[in-house]
Each structure stands twice: as C-alpha cells, then as structure tokens.
Amino acid sequence: MKFTLRILSLVLIGLVLCCSVLADIVILKDGFILQGMVKRESVTEFDPVSKEPVVIPKGFYMVDDGARRIYFNPNLVRTLDKRDSIQEERWIHNKAIYIPGGKGAPPFWAEVEATDWDSKWERTYKYRSPVGVVGVFQHISNLSSYAIRVDATSKFVWSSMYLTQEIGSQKVISLIKSHPDFQNTAKVKPEEMASRRFKLVDFLAQAGWFEDSEKELKSLVKDLPEHKERCDKTQEVIDSLKGRERLEKIKRIIGAGRLAEARKQLDSFPMAEAKDKILTEIQSLQSKLEKALEQFLLAQKNLSYLSSALSEKKSDPILIKAIDILQKIITEESIDRLDAFLSISKQKTNDGTTATLVELEKTASLAISGWVMGNSAADPNPISAKRLWLTRSFIIDFIKAENSTLRKTASDSFLNKYPAAKPEEVGQVLLQTILPTEAKSSGKVFEKELLSGKSRGAKYSMRYPADANPNRLYPLLIVFPGTNESVDSMLEKWAPLADEYGFILLGYHYQIGGVGYAFSEKEHFAILDVLRDARLNSPVDPDKVFLFGYEQGASVAFDIGLSHPDQFAGVIPMSSTVLDIFIEKYWRNGQYLPFYVVNGDRSGDTNLKTRQLFTNWMPRGYPSIWTQYKGRGTEFFRAELPLICDWMRGKSRVFPMNQLGSDGGGSILGNEFQSTRFCDNQFYWIGSETINENRLNYAQSWKPNLQPASFFVKSDVATNNIIIKTYGMKNFYLLFGKNSKGESQIDFDKPVSVTSNLISKWNGKVTPSLDTLMETFLETGDRKNHVYAKVLIKP
Template structure:
C-alpha cells in the first residue's frame, strides 16, 4: 500500500485529468472541494491539500502588501509539505475526508514572550512522555545546547501535534507511525479522554474502549486493537456482541493488510516468502473482494510454482540422457544451479521441445534427443529464447565463451586478462560478437558468495588489499544468484555505526526484496564528517562494484540514500555520478558546495529529499536547488516536516520504498543536456577530474581553470560542461564541451539492444564546429567492452566503442 496515501473504503472519488499540469492544479487550488490525491506520472501517489507558495508584493496604487500565489506547488498533509512539480503530475482525485479518532490535551500553554525558535541542528535527548503528555527535549542549535519542555496537544492515528511548553513559541508535527506501540499505549492510558477508570459509568468505559479500538485499527496496530477488544470483554456481559463485532472488523482489516504484504512479496519476486504467507492467509475473515483477490494471486502463484517444477524436472530429465563425458553436462548442471523463475522465458523453446520429447519417450531417458534439448536449454539460457539453438557445437562454443568472459571479469592480473582476451577473439572467429553482448545481461556474479547473508554481515578488506572498500551487506530472504536484485545503498550519519544505521532499514529492505548495502564512507574516522573528496566517492562506488562481483545486482535499480552528513554525501555523489543510480534520497542533509554547481546533473535522475523546516541553512539550500529543478521540470519530490530539525524521520522509510518501487534508471540515448542553452541550459557539469562520466560522455582531462576541491572550494570557479545529441537519420553525434582538455564519446547500447549509434553504418562525430569523424566505418571493440564491464560491472549498459579527442 502506498504510504503517502491511505485510501479509505467508502470514499467518494472524483478524478480530474491534469491537462498541462498547472491548469488543473489551478482548478484544484480555487475549488472548495478538497483535492486529496495527486497521481504522479510514474505511478506514485501523494495525499493532502494542494497549495502554492505565496509572495508579498506592494500594490503600485495603494502601496499595500498583496500576497500572490507564486513559486513551488505542495501537498500539505498536516504533518508535511510535499513539494512536487505539476509537470510530473497526471491525475488529481478528490476524496471525502475520513473521520479519524482524535485525542487532545486540555492544557493551556502560555508563553509571555515571543522568543523565536532557533534552528535544530542535532537532537541531544528526548525523554519519555509522562502522564501529563509532557517530555523533556534537548537540542543543539546556533546558540548552543537548548533544553525545553514539550507538550503533545493532539494525537490521531496518522499524526501528532507537539508544542513547546516553555522558552519558545514553537510547534512541530509527527507521523504517528514514528511512535512505538508502548509509547502510544502510555499516552492513551494517561489521557482523560481515553483512560479507563473503574469509577466511570459503564457506558463511558465502553465508549472509551471502542474509541481506543478504532484508534489502533486506523493506525494499523492490529495486536493492540485485539488487546483492547479482549479488555472490552471484561466490562460486562453486554459488551460481548460489541467485542465480537470489533474482532471481526479487526480480522477483516488485518486480512486486507496481509494481502498487501503478500502483493509486496510477489512484486519483489520473493516467491518463497509469498508462498508461505499465502498458506497462512485468513481467507475466512477477509471481505469478499479481498478473498477473491487472494484466490487470484494464489492461483497465479500455484501456476508459477507448477511451471518452475516442470522446468526443473525437464532439465533433470534432459541431463539424465547425456553421457558422462558430454561437453554440455557441465553447462546444464550450472544452468540448474542458476535457475530462477524469472528466467523461464529464456527457456520457452526448450520447454516446448522437451515436453514433446518426454511425451514421445514415455518413461525412458531422452538418449536420442538429449543433446539437442540440452543445447536448446543452454543457448536459450545464455543469449535469450530467440537465440536458442539445437546445435551442440554452438552450445559448447557459447559455454566456452561465457566461461572466458567470467574469468576475464574476475581477473586482477592484466597479463592473464590479455591472454583471456586472445582466447575470446579466437572463439569470436566462429561466433558472432552479438552473442557476447546478449550473454552479458544474463551472467551470474563472477565471484559469487556461496552463502549470501540474509542477516547483516560486515565485510573487511583482505590483508592483500588494504585499500579495498569496507561495507556491510544484507540480502533479502529469497535472494538467489539467478536473478538481478535492486540495491539500496544507505550512507550512515557521521559517527554512526554501520550496524546502527542498518537497523533503520533492515526489515523494510527484506520485506521489499532489496539488497541492503552500507559502505563505510567516513574515511577520516568517526565524527570526521563529509569532506567532498574523491576518496569518499571511491569508498561508495567501489563498495557497489564489489557487491556486483559477489551478488547479482540490477544496475538499473541501484538507489542511494544518505542521512545527515551521509545525506550531504548522497547529494554530492549522486550529482557527480548520476548514471550509477535510479534515484537519490537525502534525509536531513543539504546540497552544499559542488551540489550547488552540479544541480543540472539531476536531469535524468530523480531525487526524494526529506528535511525539517527548522533545519537551518540546509533547508534554505534545498529550497534553492529544488527551485532550480522545478524550473526545468526535473522529476523530484521535496518533503518538509513542519517544525522539525536535523533528525531521523522513521515514518519516511515505507514512503521511500513506495517511491523506489516504480523507479528504474533512466539512460538517455538521444540527448544529454541542452546544447547551447546558456545560463538556462542543462549541460552536465564537473569540477573534479573524478566526476567525469555522464552516461555516454566523459571528460578524461579538465582544464585547471575548471577544477575545484572540497578542501578549498571556490564558488567562483566555472565548472566544465558537457552536452550532446544524436541524429539517428545521419548516424551522427553532435557534442559541445567547455573546460575539458580531453573528451571521450562512449558508443554504447542498453540491455534491450538499443544503441547510441549504429556501428553497422558509417559514424560521424562533430564537436562544436570541428569534425572528429566523418562517415567513418568502425567495428565494436572487444577490449573496450570487456574493460568497461570489468571496471563498472554494469550489465545493463555495454560500451561497444569509444572515441577520444582533444577539443
């Protein structure tokens, strides 16, 4: 379930297409009806009241200040302001507000002075809530350490309002899911509106108990709702019917949530976990619609399981017909070990032929056709179903080619790699270069872990490689080397241990089917902070590459998160290397230094930025960078928590996974940046020699006048710029750069076979007014392709050839 949107049953909905974005949002802003839901073009949904920033201007006639709607659009959900781009919105859906239980405090807070609340740079201590709904709160700000008392003024199943009770006039908002069951239970037990007292009339006690049941149910805390229901039964025999009805309602809503969890497991391709959950699903308690959907999912899963069983059975049957010395014995055995249901489409031709052969053979071994069937299975598995071939010679050659490719990618010895490359060239005299390209996306990890860790495991550099990256990793419960999995790269706060930060993500990553990777990026030691150095970039990027060596990673679904100083790093690393990531999620950090110069580099990489509006300078920096993004319609969301500072927002974890679920890396093949855009252009920018590759354009050398460093950052330095576009009709690349002394065009293709330029036709390259290549006949370079794969491990992007020149 999308956690930025809680869809309530029985609501009255009215959908409004967002024609031209701004026009429809203007209708919503002026409408008396509440526009609750905004559907983004990528399928993500946000909920709240649509607003727009206002700006004060003096009326030229009256000289009175007038407020005009101008600036960023936002959805206000009470707790947060979710800034979004109208151009990224698709549909607005109006919905009746659903009544929620609300418990309030009658305490009147009086603060005689109007002392402004300082920025909250760090939360030092938060005490437990007492029986008066008060707690102590200590934080660091611009004036040092400040202590005050907080009072909770209101609590609902979705949000809570907390106010300062002394020192400052200040209030802040929390999502209720940021509080534990025990904390919420203590608050309800001590509130006069919800506490159960023995001396109250029976009707009042029952009413309060029912309100508490509703609260827990609306908050999705089913165990607590059931606990209250059991307590309701103790209030007398007249409550038995109400308790029974409440139990049925809890079971019905819980079944709906259980089904959502099953759907989450299925969408994350964790079929074993989904199968276990389906076996324990409470079908009898579910509503008819939910039960029907459950049966449909169960039927689909049963069919998938049966196809998987049949496929493995046919592979084993085929293998039994091969002689011990048959060259296809080993490839077929490896196929069975790598097999995952996601790859069955590559075996469709084999499955059809094997079914027919087994039917014709009865219970006998397929001795006559075993070789053909094995060849079909092996070739289909290697290059895809369309390339399946019944020739044992072809299958054997492809198996040899694949084995050499894996050896090359795993080798650390340049002499050994040169020898392997020669053997590959020899094989390619009999096989097509295209075969090699088709095999790359389906390769297993080149150094696979024998037992991938489903619990957190810290990886230390081996003694022979002290400079190797340090990181922690956790794989999802159903991880298998035969399928490519998405990765969440989480950058810890300064001074935070990898284990402590992993605890914030571990369960959600496992539930959503993500590899969780935590690089130790703080190379200066604990509390050293982020220094904007290439070494810190390498600590993160090398960890990603190391995991690609040992695990099967979906390079189109690698996401980068950062918290506090780690968020500063996420901004910087994400904007410096945007072609590595499907999305960037900084929390309680800002776009400082290089990020202010590099903001254009986010044109193809979406951001999900989270901070509190009392976080000081970083809030202002994020507004600046988001305003620039909004002016260019980049795909971004900026979430501001009201009254909050630099802190961990636990309620955003499910939202972030919902946002990632619909994201894949964008790899533009037609254009990079806006050639000749001037101040309003979107050329990619770089000021460090290591921030040099942007999809298919690379700056091998930067002019000294364009270079900057984190130690001596100078905002007056103009970064180098790179942009280009492709004319498919003439097979020509048009490039423009400034501040670069050597440039490289990477002629690449994606996993779908779509190419930047066609290499079967003459290629032309023009850099500004200079012709680099004019109708040049070229061929793919084996060494270029394999070296790029070795260095980056990106199976989704294949660099077929490069062209290097000095502008």
C-alpha cells in the first residue's frame, strides 16, 4: 500500500509539474506490490564470428527502484504493468571526485561512527570490516524524493543508496536549503526563485511529508502572493494525497480490529481531504462500521434480555451461563456468527408476544451454536447447544489443568457426559475457543517466564497492540535482536507499526547461558515452548506467526524457520551474519514458507551466501523475495519495516495435506525435507524420533559433507494411499488430521495403505482420538491444525 500511495503522489504532483511518470508495477499473487524497473540479470559474451559483445539475459528477475534491487520469482507474479521510468523531483550536488588507484570498499560489517551531514552535504563515516575499522569521507551527490546517492570522496570507489525516508524530513529540508539553489540568491530572478520553492514543496509531497510540504507552501504564498492561484492548486493536490494516506491508515486500523478508533477518525475526517472517490469510500466504511456497531449493540441487548428471561423461567443453568459469557466475548468483527440468532430474536420482538421457555431455549441455542460453530451451523436444538458449550468448557479446563492427573479428570468427566464425542466436532469448537485472560495493558511491554516443562525459566517479553481485545485473535511477530541489542529496544522499533497493523510483539531472550546463538537443541526447544505458551495464553492466531531477526537475530530466524517451517506464516531475516551450517543444509525446508530477506550488497560473505540460497530457491518457485540495498552493509534498514508489514498482511501459514516435497531419489533435483538434528524431526505431518546417528550434525563439530536425513510423502485422499520416501532414519510417524481449511490427508471412513521406499509398511483404518487431539494441542498450542491420530511406521 505504501507503493500505491507513492504512485498516486507522483500522478497527482505530475498534474502540477507536468513531468512525473510511473515505473513498472509488479503485483504478486499474495497482493504485495513491487515498483521500479523490471530487469533481469545478464551476462556478456562475445560472438565467435563477429567478435561483438552480446548481452544474454541470465540470472534473477528483479525490480530496481534506484535504492534497492528486489529479486522475485516470476512464478509468483499475478500482473505486470510495464511503464516508463520514474521522474522525480531531485537535487544534484556535483563534486569532482578523484581517487587515484581507488579500489572497492571492503565489506561493511557494522557502523562505528557517522557524523551529521554538513551544509556541503558531506560527512565522515566509519565502519567495522574484515580489515578493521574503515573511515571515509562521503558526499551526497543526488537527492530525490525517493532515494539518495552517497559517494565516497576518499580511499575507495564506493557509492551507496539510501531511501530518503531513512534520513528524515527535517534533515532533508535542511540539506536542500543549504543547496546552492537556496544560497546567494540575490541575483536570482523572482520567477526562478518561486520555481525553486515550488520544487521543494513538490519534493516533500512526493516523499510523503505532507505537513512539511504544506508548511513550505504557506511560507511561499505569504512571501509571493502573486502565485496564490498556483499555490491553491498545489494545496488541492496535497489535500488529495493526505486524504488518501489518511484513508489507507484508517483501513489498516480497521484491519487491526480497532473499530471504535476507526469510527472516530472517519467522523473527524477533514472535508478538504474528503473528495470524489475518497468521500465515497469514507461513506461506505462509515456505513459498514455503523451497521456492525448496530448489530453488536442489538446482540448485547437481546442476549441480556434472553439471559433474564431464561433465569425467570428457571431454564437450564448451562444455557444461562453460556448466554452470559457470550455477552462478554462477542466482538463487532465476528457478529455475523450470530445472524441466525439476531434474525429470530428480532422476529420475536416484532411479534410483541411473550416467548415460552421452549422458544427461549431454542433462541439461546441458535446463539450458542452459531457462535461456537459458525452461523451456517446454527442449531435451535438445546441438547446440541449444551453439548457444544460443555465442549468449550472442557477445552478451557483441559488447558488450565496444571498436571496430567487434572487433565485426565477433565477428559473423563467430559466423556462420561458425551461418550460418543467426536474429535472432529471438538476440533471445530477448539477453533473458536480463546482461553479467558485478563486484558493486558495495550502498548506496554510485559515480561513472562516459563514456569514448567523442559524450558522452565526461559523468559520472553510481549506487547499487545493498541486497543487489543482479548476475545480476538491477532498475528504474532517474534523478534530476535542483534548483538548487544536488548529485546525491549527491538520491540520499541516495531511498536508503532504493531499498533497500526494490529499484531502482537514477542521478544525472546535467546542468549541461553552465554553470548550469542549456538544453533543448539536447547535453544530450539525453548523458542518452541515460548511459542506454545504464547498460543495457549494469549490471543494469538497460529496461522499468522512471523519471525523477524536482525544481524545475529536474523540467523536465529533463518534457523528456526527452516527447521520448523510448519509453525510459521513467514520469516524476515535482516542483515543476517551467519548463513551456513544448518541454514545451508536446510534450504529445501523453505519450499512452502515465505521469506522476505533484506541485506546490503556490501555485506560480504553473507551477501554471497544469500545469493546461493536464492539460486536454489528461485528455479524451484519457492515463495520468497530478496531485497538488496545498493552499496550498503550489515545495517538495520528501518525504512523497510512498513513494507514488511504490508507483506505480512497478505500472508497466512501454508499447511499442505496432499504432498510434502518432491522425490528426487536422493539427488539434487529433489525437494525432500531435511533433518540433521533431533529437534528438527517433524515437518507438517511426518516425523521421526529415530534419526540415524550418522545423519546428525552439531554446530561445534560441523561436518560439511554429512548428508541429512530426508522426508517425502504424498497422499491421495481418493484412494487413501500414502507413498513415502525416507532416508537416514529407523522409523517414522504420520500425523493424521485436518488443517485450518478443513483439508485432510485421508478419508477416515476407509482403510489406509502406507508404502515406504516401495515397500508396503502399514494397512488399516485410522481412528480419530480425542486424547490425541487434546494432547497434541497442549504440546503445540496450535488450535488451527488438528491431529486426530498418530501412526508409527516401523521397518
């Protein structure tokens, strides 16, 4: 959406400047937008006959936006709109640079010192590299509304690119006003001076700094009133841009579940910004939000009346309690689950007749079953409604139970009431069951500690977004900070966007017993246990869990994501420092897991390893993109964060049930899942607890030539045949169940045949088990993907 706004700003400002045009627009299948010049890497070869150089397209496809190269897989593209290159407002500050015998700058590992930019657009810059601390003088030679080019003026031939947003509006304005165009202007004609000032106004608007643009415009019209007509037209353009940006932000707030805040902002929307299409969209959103609020208040009113009426007529206490709880947990966003209830209760209200106890209980049953199972499954049968509600109560008791004895007591009590309880129905109830918790202070970081289990004592910090509702599920972003950076510092960087887009932040203190990440099983178990705890005890959507890491933390994100790809919706490593050992071995495990990789092309060895990773991923259509900043090193690219949020917004975990990987017969052509640690032993619905010792590797004594164990499995639900290829393990197990879309690997009503490595290994009927469903849920905290049966396949 940020790119969309940029496109719009160039179009509208172009109406004033009559010079702005657009670049290519690539829309990926998940809705994410890339903008810039679409290119493909190439090689130059010489024609053997003519001896002329010939440029041959070869390598990655990319979008080049001036500051960055965004590499993408063409198979992920939905539409491509080819356009001319962007022409933006820019300031050139030329300087003759001569570096005799100049060489390329050494790789950039970390910034050491950077002085402020002076009035000559220069600074001193020092960074850490493989050869020690390197210091250079730098000069800004090109400053556009989107990107900035910085050239080294000493020692090295080195240019680097920055997004203008990285510098900030106040510093950019200061730089422009120190440009020769704004200095020594006594002999400049008034018309030329006005043109330069309008150029600054347009520049700031193109950069998205509308308040600064308006401030400069007001100063301009005050000093040059003869240009009032042009100023008025420019103000209209800025108002239009501000209105579009304001509206897009409101849409994001709505997506974050902050409907009251969205209504408030829509009601106070400045009229100058609300014109034409924007006004139409505002009115449409207001109408939808008012209808949702009206339905919500009506549901609250009718549920309150229903509770009182049921109590007065001595109805079943279970129904009364259920209705009382529904009043507390329903939300405006999910009010459509009560459509059947609202429809029948409205009819009774219009009839003006007093409902009988039977009618009241039927109405209550519609509310309960509709809420638990969805409106399409709303059932007026009180017996069914009670069963569903007691199922929900059982799930909550099971989660809260402190030990296996109490969990067994909860299960036995439930099965005594409903001995024929179906795991499938319990799973459906589980989808909608959120553990009742006290609302946490929105916008504040709080710390938690695991009090039990093998990772007891592990600590993590959480932050809920603004106006968080404990009865609504939110995406979760787990962040891993860089070396010498605190978790809270990283959470603070993400906090404003977490509020705007509506996601929970979790920062894990991953440095267990020392400094740095050790790629150890202990760390993996701790991170998965923290994830489990967050899923069980916080309103986390298991289908929308993301990993972000910076520098050393990026290596953590890579390792955890590739080792457990079935747990996450996406991984965002920024400036990773380690891309070998397990990450190098596990690249196939990313075939269903989207990655958004960010680094600088001057980061040295890790940039080369990133290219090698994508050399493996790109031809196979893996769902990942790579953003590479030109001339930059191992840095925190803050301007990338809003774009990452847009990318995350279109993502949900992929959990395939018909096939995992592809069989390459052990060759490089295959896409089998790889494991070389005991903690990386399960992928989606296949796993092994007996990986051969000769397939195991350890970071402290890494064996680069050791081949991991591998998994491939394919299921045909029509025939109930399962074909498996495994290498490097004694036995394996299959987890049968359903994903969040309701898809399954098999038909549970028919026998299943399992063939492993061309040998029939198992035949029989798979019986869904409530114990397996609940114990697996307790182990993972995953309410979206359900396991009904575990089948161990032995040699």
